[in-house]
Amino acid sequence: MLKKKICMIGTNAVGKTSLVRRFVHCAFSETYESNIGVKMEKKVVKVPADEVTLVLWDLYGEDKFQQIQMSYLRGMDGYLLVADSTRRKTYDDALALQEKVTREIGKFPFVFLLNKCDLANQRDIETGAEGALEQRGWQVRQSSAKTGQHVEESFLWLANEMTAK
Amino acid sequence: MTTPGNRGESTSTSHMAEQAQRRAPEAPSQQTSSNDNHALEELRHLIVAPERQGLAEIRDRIDNLERRAEDVSSVVAEAIQMRREQGDDQALTQALGPTIEATLRDSVRERPHVIADALFPVMGPAIRKSIAETLRTMLESFNEALEHSLSWQGIKWRIEAIQTGKPFAEIVLLHSLVYQIEEVFLIHRKSGIVLCNIAAPGIEPMDADMLSGLLSALQQFAQDALRANRDDWLDLFRVGERPTWVEMGPNALVAAVFRGNPPEDFRVRMRNVLEEIHQRYGAALERFDGDVAPFRATECTLAQLLEKRVRQGEQSGKKKPYAVMTVASLILMALLGWGSYVTYRVHQWSAFERTLQQESGIAITSFERDGGEYRIRGFRDPLAPEPAALARQAGVDASRAQFQLAPFYSLDDSFVARRANKLLDPPKTVKLSVKGGVLRAEGAARPDWIERIRDRGPWIPGVRELDLSSLKDAEVVALHRNVAEIEAVKLLFRVGRAELESGQQDELEKTKGTIAAMLGHASRSNQSVVVEVVGHTDTTGMEASNLPLSRQRADQVLQALEHMGIRNSALQPVGVGTSQPLRAEDSDEGRRLNRSVTFRVKVTPVVPAADEKPQ
Numbered sequence: 001m002l003k004k005k006i007c008m009i010g011t012n013a014v015g016k017t018s019l020v021r022r023f024v025h026c027a028f029s030e031t032y033e034s035n036i037g038v039k040m041e042k043k044v045v046k047v048p049a050d051e052v053t054l055v056l057w058d059l060y061g062e063d064k065f066q067q068i069q070m071s072y073l074r075g076m077d078g079y080l081l082v083a084d085s086t087r088r089k090t091y092d093d094a095l096a097l098q099e100k101v102t103r104e105i106g107k108f109p110f111v112f113l114l115n116k117c118d119l120a121n122q123r124d125i126e127t128g129a130e131g132a133l134e135q136r137g138w139q140v141r142q143s144s145a146k147t148g149q150h151v152e153e154s155f156l157w158l159a160n161e162m163t164a165k
Numbered sequence: 166m167t168t169p170g171n172r173g174e175s176t177s178t179s180h181m182a183e184q185a186q187r188r189a190p191e192a193p194s195q196q197t198s199s200n201d202n203h204a205l206e207e208l209r210h211l212i213v214a215p216e217r218q219g220l221a222e223i224r225d226r227i228d229n230l231e232r233r234a235e236d237v238s239s240v241v242a243e244a245i246q247m248r249r250e251q252g253d254d255q256a257l258t259q260a261l262g263p264t265i266e267a268t269l270r271d272s273v274r275e276r277p278h279v280i281a282d283a284l285f286p287v288m289g290p291a292i293r294k295s296i297a298e299t300l301r302t303m304l305e306s307f308n309e310a311l312e313h314s315l316s317w318q319g320i321k322w323r324i325e326a327i328q329t330g331k332p333f334a335e336i337v338l339l340h341s342l343v344y345q346i347e348e349v350f351l352i353h354r355k356s357g358i359v360l361c362n363i364a365a366p367g368i369e370p371m372d373a374d375m376l377s378g379l380l381s382a383l384q385q386f387a388q389d390a391l392r393a394n395r396d397d398w399l400d401l402f403r404v405g406e407r408p409t410w411v412e413m414g415p416n417a418l419v420a421a422v423f424r425g426n427p428p429e430d431f432r433v434r435m436r437n438v439l440e441e442i443h444q445r446y447g448a449a450l451e452r453f454d455g456d457v458a459p460f461r462a463t464e465c466t467l468a469q470l471l472e473k474r475v476r477q478g479e480q481s482g483k484k485k486p487y488a489v490m491t492v493a494s495l496i497l498m499a500l501l502g503w504g505s506y507v508t509y510r511v512h513q514w515s516a517f518e519r520t521l522q523q524e525s526g527i528a529i530t531s532f533e534r535d536g537g538e539y540r541i542r543g544f545r546d547p548l549a550p551e552p553a554a555l556a557r558q559a560g561v562d563a564s565r566a567q568f569q570l571a572p573f574y575s576l577d578d579s580f581v582a583r584r585a586n587k588l589l590d591p592p593k594t595v596k597l598s599v600k601g602g603v604l605r606a607e608g609a610a611r612p613d614w615i616e617r618i619r620d621r622g623p624w625i626p627g628v629r630e631l632d633l634s635s636l637k638d639a640e641v642v643a644l645h646r647n648v649a650e651i652e653a654v655k656l657l658f659r660v661g662r663a664e665l666e667s668g669q670q671d672e673l674e675k676t677k678g679t680i681a682a683m684l685g686h687a688s689r690s691n692q693s694v695v696v697e698v699v700g701h702t703d704t705t706g707m708e709a710s711n712l713p714l715s716r717q718r719a720d721q722v723l724q725a726l727e728h729m730g731i732r733n734s735a736l737q738p739v740g741v742g743t744s745q746p747l748r749a750e751d752s753d754e755g756r757r758l759n760r761s762v763t764f765r766v767k768v769t770p771v772v773p774a775a776d777e778k779p780q
Binding site for chain 1: 353354355356357358359372374375378379381382385386388454455456457458
C-alpha cells in the first residue's frame with residue numbers, strides 16, 4: 001500500500017479547494033470557503049501497480065502565508081500548480097511560485113492547471129501560453145472544478161507519475 | 166620494443182624460447198648455443214610450470230560456473246555469519262529481504278501447505294493468546310460496568326449520564342479512569358504520512374491519514390511561526406477531552422492520543438519506542454517513498470504503548486454493596502412477581518380466546534391487544550352465551566374487552582335444535598333433536614302442535630328436513646289407551662239374574678268415565694267409535710233361557726250408562742249366552758266370571774262426506 005502527499009499550490013481563490021472537492025467528493029460548490037493555512041483531504045486511487053492513498057494538502061493562498069506554505073511542501077511527492085485563467089495575475093504568480101518551489105524544495109512531478117476554463121469568454125491569458133510551457137516539458141491542462149473537466153485525469157496522471165519513479 | 170639482439174626485460178621467457186627454436190635450423194653450426202637453449206628451456210619449465218599450472222586451474226575455477234558455485238557454497242554461510250558479527254546486518258537484511266520475500270510469496274502461492282505446516286505450531290498459540298487477551302479485556306470491562314451499575318455511586322453516575330446525555334460507559338470511564346492511551350501513530354516526519362497506527366480495543370479509530378497530516382502541518386506551522394529550532398517541536402496538542410502527546414525523532418514521530426492524565430514517564434516509554442523503531446527501521450525511514458508496507462511490523466512495538474490505568478480506589482475498594490444488593494434483589498423479585506402476574510394475565514386472556522373459538526355459536530375473526538384493552542371481532546349466534554359472561558367465567562376483566570360481534574345463525578346441530586325448541590315450544594311429551602340438519606320429533610302431541618311443526622319446522626335456519634315418523638297424535642294415543650281399559654272391564658252379575666253383583670256399581674261408574682273420555686278423544690281425533698256391550702252367562706241351566714238372560718244383562722248395563730249420560734248411539738247391546746265364555750267353567754270362580762258383561766270397542770276413522778272439501 002502506497003501513500004503519497006500531494007500539495008495544491010496557487011494564489012488565493014484560483015479554485016484549489018474546489019478542485020480537491022471535485023476530485024474527492026465528485027461535487028462542486030458555488031460557495032467559496034476560506035481555509036486556515038492548510039486543509040487535509042484524502043482519496044484512494046488505483047494505479048497500474050498498486051493502490052495509492054493520496055493525502056491532499058490544500059494550502060491557503062494568501063500571500064502573507066507564503067513563507068509558511070513552503071514548509072508545508074516538505075515531504076511532498078508531487079503537486080498541482082493552479083492558476084485562475086480569468087485572472088492574469090494568478091498565472092504570473094503561479095509561474096513565480098513554481099520557480100520558488102523548484103528552488104527551495106526541489107523538482108517534483110506536477111501539473112499546471114489553468115482553472116475555471118468553463119468561463120472561456122473571460123479568459124485573461126494569451127492564446128498559446130500553454131504551448132510555450134509544454135515546450136518546457138510542463139504538463140498543462142485547462143480545468144474546471146465546476147464541470148469536472150481534466151480534474152480527475154490530472155490527479156491520476158500525477159499519481160501514476162509519482163509511483164512510476 | 167624488442168629486437169633479436171637487444172631483448173628487453175619485459176620480453177617473456179616463452180617468447181625467447183620460441184625465437185631460439187626458430188633460430189636453431191638457421192645456425193646449425195652453433196651447437197653449443199643450442200644446448201644452452203635446451204638447458205634454458207628446462208630451467209624455465211622447472212621454474213614456471215607450477216605457476217602456469219596454478220594459473221590454469223584458477224582460470225578454470227573462474228570460467229567453470231559449476232566449480233565457481235561449488236566454491237561460493239562452501240563459504241556462503243560463514244560469510245553471512247561474519248557479516249552479521251560485523252554488526253552491519255541492516256545491509257544484509259536489505260540485500261536478502263526482497264529475495265526471501267519473493268521466495269516466500271512463490272512458495273505460498275504454489276505450495277501453501279508447506280508454509281501452513283511450518284506455521285501451524287506457532288499460529289495456534291498466537292491466535293489463542295490474542296483471543297484470550299480480547300476476552301480478558303471484555304470481561305474486565307463487563308465486571309467494572311456491573312460493579313458500578315449495582316453501587317450507589319453507579320446509580321449517581323447513571324443519573325449523571327441521563328442528565329448530560331452521555332453514554333453510561335463514558336461517565337464510568339471519566340470517573341474511574343486515571344488514563345488510557347487510546348491510539349498510537351507512527352508518522353513519517355518529512356511527509357506527514359502515517360506509517361502505522363493502532364487503537365485500543367473498543368476505541369473507534371480516527372482517520373489516521375488526516376490526523377497525521379494535520380499533526381505534521383501543525384508541527385511545521387509551529388516551527389515556522391515561532392522560528393523554533395528543528396529540535397524543538399509541538400509536543401502536546403489537545404482537541405476536546407483527548408489530548409495528544411508527540412515525541413519527535415530524526416525521521417519519524419510517535420503520537421499518542423489519550424484520555425485522563427498519563428504519568429510523565431510515559432513520555433520516556435514513547436521515546437524508547439521511537440528509538441527502537443529508528444534503530445530497526447532507520448534506513449527504511451530515510452529512504453521512505455510512500456510504501457508503508459515495511460512498517461506494518463511496528464504495530465507490535467506501538468502496541469506496548471496502549472496502556473490503561475484505573476483508579477486504585479475503584480479496584481481495591483471492593484466494598485460489597487449489601488444494601489444496594491438487597492434493594493436490587495427486592496426490585497428483582499418485584500419484577501419477577503410482576504412478570505409472573507403479567508404472564509398469568511396473558512395466559513388467562515389466551516385461554517379466553519380459546520374458549521371463544523371453541524364456542525360453536527361464536528366465530529372469532531380477530532383478537533387484538535391494543536394497549537391494555539382487547540378488541541375482539543367476529544360473529545355471534547343470538548342463542549350463544551353472552552361473551553361478557555364467558556369472560557367472567559374465564560377470570561378476565563370483561564370491561565377491558567371490546568366485543569364487536571355481528572349476529573349470525575350457527576348451523577351447528579346443537580344450535581339448530583336449541584333454535585327449534587325456542588321457536589316451536591314443544592309440549593313435554595315431545596322431544597326434538599337435530600342430526601345433520603334433520604329435525605326429528607319424538608313422542609305425542611296435540612294435532613294443532615303437529616300442524617305447527619309441519620308449517621314452521623322447515624323454515625327454521627339450519628333445518629334441512631323434518632322427520633315426524635316418531636311423532637304420534639296424543640288424542641289417538643289416549644283413545645287407544647281408553648279402549649284397552651274399557652275392553653279389560655268385566656261387570657259381574659248374580660246367578661240367573663240380570664242384576665249386578667254387590668260392589669260392581671263402582672266399577673260401572675268408573676267404566677262410564679272411561680267411555681266418556683274415550684268418546685271425547687275419538688271426537689277430537691276424527692275417529693268413529695262403537696262400543697259393543699256384550700252379555701254373558703255360565704253354562705248352568707238351559708241355553709234357551711241363558712241367551713235372553715245375557716241380552717238382558719247387556720241391556721241392563723246399557724241403560725245404566727245411558728242413565729249416567731253416555732249417548733245411546735255409541736252403545737250397541739249384544740247377548741252371546743254361553744257361546745263366548747271368558748273362562749273354563751271347572752270351578753265356581755270360572756262360572757262366576759262368565760256371568761258378566763264385557764265391552765268390545767270398534768274404532769274407525771271418520772270419512773269426510775263426499776261434498777265436504779278439505780280445508
